[in-house]
Amino acid sequence: MKLGDLGLVAKSNRSTQRLMVKVTPLTVVKVLEKFRIIAKQSGKRSQDAKQGTIQELLVCATDCEPQYLVRLLQTKMRIGLAEQTVLVALGHAMVYSEVPPVPSSQIQSRLEEASKIVKQVYSVAPIYDKIVSALLSAGVRKLSDTCCFTLGVPVGPMLAKPTKGVSEILDKFQDTEFTCEYKYDGERAQIHYLDNGSVEIYSRNAERNTGKFPDVVDSVSRFKKPSVTSFVLDCEVVAYDRQKQKILPFQVLSGRARKGVTLSEIKVSVCIFSFDILYLNGRQLLQEQLKVRRELLYDSFQEVEGEFQFATAITSDDLEEIQKFLDNAINQSCEGLIIKTLDRDATYEPAKRSNNWLKLKKDYMDSVGDSLDLVPIAAFHGRGKRTGVYGAFLLACYDEHNEEYQSICKIGTGFSEAMLEERSASLRDKVISAPKSYYRYGDTLNPDVWFEPAEVWEVKAADLSISPVHRAASGVIDPNKGISLRFPRLLRVREDKNPDQATCSEQVGEMYLAQKINHSGNQDEDED
Structure with missing residues (x-):
């Protein structure tokens, strides 16, 4: 596929089509209503019914709307927007819309307070309809009272x-x-x-x-x-x-x-x-x-x-x-x-x-401690016996504060031939033409292909070290260097986790510090 994005394909195709009659413009309410219909459709001929609803939306879509409708259906917006951003934005919107306006001397603390409240409420009641309605009717400070844990709605696990x-x-x-x-x-x-x-x-x-x-x-x-x-x-x-x-x-x-x-x-x-x-x-x-x-x-x-x-x-x-x-x-x-x-x-x-x-x-006592859940963001072509599959992968942790993926290691050893073929096949349809704007990695790293952040791999390593090549927890331990893993090996694919639930950079920093305390003789390496 030349464009590498079904959303762009939809936009391109729609722009060349001409309609016999004028259609009703899309509204947010209408799109949400149709998406709910699609989600609830099941049983015999449900696929045909879903396709019909999607087609109805695309016919009414104009300009860039087909692109984002398709991306919404894929659950891949590709705009670098994470859920935490939405929650913070809701809190900030409530503060900035207060009447009378919040004094400038208090604005920063109020913004932080509002963001914290919205995030906390979302963890026990992850329903935007309910949260937004409660914000509009009672304000952010009463959100915890009006929007709480409900039977049948899952809460985030501790x-x-x-x-x-x-x-x-x-x-x-x-x-x-x-x-x-x-x-x-x-x-x-x-x-x-x-x-x-x-x-x-x-x-x-x-x-x-x-x-x-x-x-x-x-x-x-x-x-x-x-x-x-x-x-x-x-x-x-x-x-x-x-x-x-x-x-x-x-x-x-x-x-x-x-x-x-x-x-x-x-x-x-x-x-x-x-x-x-x-x-x-x-x-x-x-x-x-x-x-x-x-x-x-x-x-x-x-x-x-x-x-x-x-x-x-x-x-x-x-x-x-x-x-x-x-x-x-x-x-x-x-x-x-x-x-x-x-x-x-x-x-x-x-x-x-x-x-x-x-x-x-059980394996905490003889190595780095906890395993890490990391996201493959790029790969290097295999050579020799590995020709035809990826020979190594670039893995990243997730920085929640900056909402970016930070490289932490290359992993290429410890794969069986079957495992390497399986992981390569799984990631081939995730290839993108260039790294995302929210990927952080060293200039000397030159992968052959880049991936959408789509999978989470549980990885074990011998220890962590300071690295000039990788960007995990950059600036936390060393002002100019990140943290990398030494001798990483793949344990399993975490199908129960999304990429933004990968090990965060803050945890990587904590693991490094805990290692330094427990192994005071540990020597950092400047090589990847």
């Missing part, structure tokens, strides 16, 4: 910060009671049981996963107690061998179809390991302490072997006991531990990587 060992956990949670739970290697799931008895399951990206797990929907009636009329559970869905009563690797679970799964066709059984409850019988629990939430979880549900179990947990501050608990978790095919404070402030913090939750994986 996340944990990485640690490198049991001793670091004891140091961070000194004089604070905490609990340790197994960290299961599956898919994060938020299960909503509505008042009418229906069940909805959402991924960590707030995608509707109900059609992927009909067996989970079917099991709800067996593990909830009769007194429970509605709930929201935070849990991990894990592939499970019910005959041997053992957890199976994540790769087994990833073999399941993504939608349209029927009970009779299921070959990979799953078990729900629940570790938190966010809503129960009409009462939202986000502001309750973890102790309270856990008691309600245990009191309201019952374990069903191989279908629903509570996350294995202990409460201890004994180093040897925690180390033994970590070893047991690893022996039972878990990734490691999640450590949670039981402090009075231990509320549930949606969409936040909180200091109240720490994670310790």
Whole structure:
């Protein structure tokens, strides 16, 4: 395709067409209405109906409208606009439209306050219709009161910060009671049981996963107690061998179809390991302490072997006991531990990587610590045996503040031939003619092809070092240099994450500093 963009193709084609009659111009309301119709259409001949609705929109579109209609349908606007920008803009718009105007001496603090409020509300009620209406009717300062967590609408999951060992956990949670739970290697799931008895399951990206797990929907009636009329559970869905009563690797679970799964066709059984409850019988629990939430979880549900179990947990501050608990978790095919404070402030913090939750994986102690979720933004052609596929890839982390992807390493080793062919084939239709304006990389890097930011790869490395070539966390540790990974290797593709949910540059900086503290003899390298 010469243009490399379906939106530009639509614009070009539409500009050469002539209409016999005058059409009604598009409005934002009309486009939104038609998009909702498209989203709800299903069943026999639904594809034909969707095509008809799209065609109706394109016929009415003029100038650049066909381009952006098609890009909206692809969910790739290609304008460097991230969701965080929209939320900040909403907050700023409310401040600038206040009557009387905000004094110039207060404007900056008010802008920051408004942005923070809108972001926080969006994490528990991600519905723009509701947020905008509440902003217009009650203002930004009352937004939290008028727009809150609703059953059936997924909230952003609370996340944990990485640690490198049991001793670091004891140091961070000194004089604070905490609990340790197994960290299961599956898919994060938020299960909503509505008042009418229906069940909805959402991924960590707030995608509707109900059609992927009909067996989970079917099991709800067996593990909830009769007194429970509605709930929201935070849990991990894990592939499970019910005959041997053992957890199976994540790769087994990833073999399941993504939608349209029927009970009779299921070959990979799953078990729900629940570790938190966010809503129960009409009462939202986000502001309750973890102790309270856990008691309600245990009191309201019952374990069903191989279908629903509570996350294995202990409460201890004994180093040897925690180390033994970590070893047991690893022996039972878990990734490691999640450590949670039981402090009075231990509320549930949606969409936040909180200091109240720490994670310790089995391979943290002998390398860089946490794995990183990175985005392939470019590649280099393979040579020799790798001719015909990409020989190496340029990976980037995501800078949330500047909304840009910053290069962090090249990765080309550790791929099997099949894996390399698979990743190359997956990225070929993501090729773009030039790097995005929001890509940051060293001048000496000259990839053969550039990609749309589309995939997220989980990568492990030996350590992090200061680099003049890469731009990850540039200026955070060194004023003129970034941070790079040494000896990176691909662990898996994170299909449950979007590119803007990749490891952020701030986390990269924190990981580097934690490494320097734990390995004071670490030498930085100026070579990639």
